[in-house]
Amino acid sequence: MRTWQRPHYLVPDKRWRIALWIAFFLYLIVGIGSIEVNWQRVYEGLERGGRFIEGFLNPNFTRRAADIYSGIYESLTMTVTSTVVGILLSIPFGMGAARNISPKPIYLFCRSFIAVSRSMQEVIVAIFLVALFGFGAFAGFLTLTYATIGFLGKLLAEEIEEIDKKQLEAIASTGASWLQRMHIAIWPQVMPRMIGLSFYRFDINFRESAVIGIVGAGGIGATLNTSIDRYEYDSAGAVLILIILIVLACEYLSGWIRKWVS
Amino acid sequence: MGELEQKLVWESHTRRKAWTVWGFWFSIVLLTVFCWLEMTEDTIWFFVYDAPVQAADLIDRMFPPEWLYINKLYKALWDTLNIATLGTLLGVILAFPVAFLAARNTTPSTKFVRPIALFIIASSRSINSLIWALLLVTILGPGILAGIIAIGLRSIGFVAKLLYESIEEINSTSVEAIESTGASRFQTIAYAIIPQILPAFLSITIFRWDINIRESTILGLVGAGGIGLFLSSSLNVLAWPQVTLIILVILATVVVSEYISARVRSLLI
Numbered sequence: 001m002r003t004w005q006r007p008h009y010l011v012p013d014k015r016w017r018i019a020l021w022i023a024f025f026l027y028l029i030v031g032i033g034s035i036e037v038n039w040q041r042v043y044e045g046l047e048r049g050g051r052f053i054e055g056f057l058n059p060n061f062t063r064r065a066a067d068i069y070s071g072i073y074e075s076l077t078m079t080v081t082s083t084v085v086g087i088l089l090s091i092p093f094g095m096g097a098a099r100n101i102s103p104k105p106i107y108l109f110c111r112s113f114i115a116v117s118r119s120m121q122e123v124i125v126a127i128f129l130v131a132l133f134g135f136g137a138f139a140g141f142l143t144l145t146y147a148t149i150g151f152l153g154k155l156l157a158e159e160i161e162e163i164d165k166k167q168l169e170a171i172a173s174t175g176a177s178w179l180q181r182m183h184i185a186i187w188p189q190v191m192p193r194m195i196g197l198s199f200y201r202f203d204i205n206f207r208e209s210a211v212i213g214i215v216g217a218g219g220i221g222a223t224l225n226t227s228i229d230r231y232e233y234d235s236a237g238a239v240l241i242l243i244i245l246i247v248l249a250c251e252y253l254s255g256w257i258r259k260w261v262s
Numbered sequence: 263m264g265e266l267e268q269k270l271v272w273e274s275h276t277r278r279k280a281w282t283v284w285g286f287w288f289s290i291v292l293l294t295v296f297c298w299l300e301m302t303e304d305t306i307w308f309f310v311y312d313a314p315v316q317a318a319d320l321i322d323r324m325f326p327p328e329w330l331y332i333n334k335l336y337k338a339l340w341d342t343l344n345i346a347t348l349g350t351l352l353g354v355i356l357a358f359p360v361a362f363l364a365a366r367n368t369t370p371s372t373k374f375v376r377p378i379a380l381f382i383i384a385s386s387r388s389i390n391s392l393i394w395a396l397l398l399v400t401i402l403g404p405g406i407l408a409g410i411i412a413i414g415l416r417s418i419g420f421v422a423k424l425l426y427e428s429i430e431e432i433n434s435t436s437v438e439a440i441e442s443t444g445a446s447r448f449q450t451i452a453y454a455i456i457p458q459i460l461p462a463f464l465s466i467t468i469f470r471w472d473i474n475i476r477e478s479t480i481l482g483l484v485g486a487g488g489i490g491l492f493l494s495s496s497l498n499v500l501a502w503p504q505v506t507l508i509i510l511v512i513l514a515t516v517v518v519s520e521y522i523s524a525r526v527r528s529l530l531i
């Protein structure tokens with residue numbers, strides 16, 4: 001008796017499928033084999049893990065209240081300024097990187113700037129900027145601005161490349177100047193999505209601001225790093241909960257504003 | 263005549279809307295200026311003005327890169343690759359059930375289970391893998407296991423969010439068709455839902471793998487293994503030519519993984 005079998009969609013050839021599975025398991029064995037674990041250390045650490053979960057459930061907001069407050073405050077101010085400056089700078093870079101409205105040399109320059117910014121981790125950029133500009137929020141601000149330009153510039157360029165050409169031609173045929181064409185034909189087409197993406201980037205910048213503090217670039221990361229290093233898991237839990245709440249609030253707010261814009 | 267001329271000028275908004283828009287922009291400017299003043303309060307401007315000189319000095323020390331150092335990096339690169347790949351696998355395995363619990367059309371209860379699943383997604387998304395690694399290194403000790411778990415925990419939110427959105431968008435006709443044969447809940451998922459979301463699922467996984475390669479290169483800074491460990495030790499002894507080489511290696515890895523991910527995803531869609 002033949003029974004029906006669900007067809008395979010992705011790799012219809014059976015031999016290829018078997019080969020892929022074998023390759024996958026081989027990698028898994030070799031990969032897992034190369035993990036060196038000190039089980040003694042893990043066993044000792046489990047008690048700390050339990051304390052962390054306990055600390056996360058009973059966060060202590062008071063012991064490091066002053067540090068937490070100033071850290072969150074610094075993170076937020078850093079996030080606002082870097083997002084705004086990043087957006088302002090990403091507009092020329094994004095326009096320059098759109099193939100349909102800019103000349104070739106400018107296009108290549110902006111594209112490569114964006115590519116470099118996107119492939120560099122924020123933390124690595126922060127290490128260098130801290131070395132150049134000294135510890136503190138200013139280095140963090142520059143890091144986040146730089147990352148924002150790469151992120152929004154690329155998306156803005158893609159958005160401009162996909163616009164409806166007719167509107168641009170219609171406006172151009174009235175004899176509008178370059179600035180007028182950008183303002184009246186292109187801006188309204190890309191604005192709704194850009195506003196949404198800007199809020200999304202605000203969200204990312206806040207999350208990243210918690211990380212770059214670890215390498216000395218200001219913000220809540222420094223507080224978090226100290227409390228984890230001192231095994232004060234209840235304070236660390238408090239910081240993590242604040243981060244989660246602020247990210248959730250940002251998400252809620254951006255959803256609301258996007259609805260209001262469209 | 264003057265009045266007529268005024269009316270003929272075209273405006274893209276009504277008066278009221280124009281004021282609202284203006285108010286919106288004005289409050290953003292105010293907020294930015296305020297934040298800028300607060301943020302730069304403790305900035306030592308001398309360091310900022312001095313930065314170009316420092317930059318020139320740094321670049322001078324960074325070049326040429328110490329090419330021979332690469333022989334020490336192969337093992338670290340392999341570790342980085344493992345952290346990213348095994349971490350992605352761990353994240354995907356954990357994210358799969360979470361996505362089904364979070365999607366409106368497959369969750370067992372919208373009132374109780376769905377909010378919990380959404381909270382798991384939100385917390386995993388809010389906390390960067392470097393922070394998870396920082397925590398796990400104090401718990402499990404330094405090494406790539408902490409890195410793998412950190413990457414896994416961070417991936418849950420990303421994968422589950424995209425996956426549950428694609429589960430919510432599936433075509434419900436085939437689900438109803440399978441259900442009408444008397445299939446159980448798991449059979450419905452296996453025969454009606456999974457075939458529909460499989461391409462999206464694989465493409466999300468590859469996409470996350472690419473991001474994870476990028477993130478796993480820096481986890482070593484907090485002791486969680488991989489090439490970041492070498493970056494951190496070279497930085498500590500100010501061996502700038504080694505730092506340059508490591509950063510070049512990281513950039514190359516990122517570019518290659520992005521290329522692979524783009525190729526595989528274009529094959530899937």
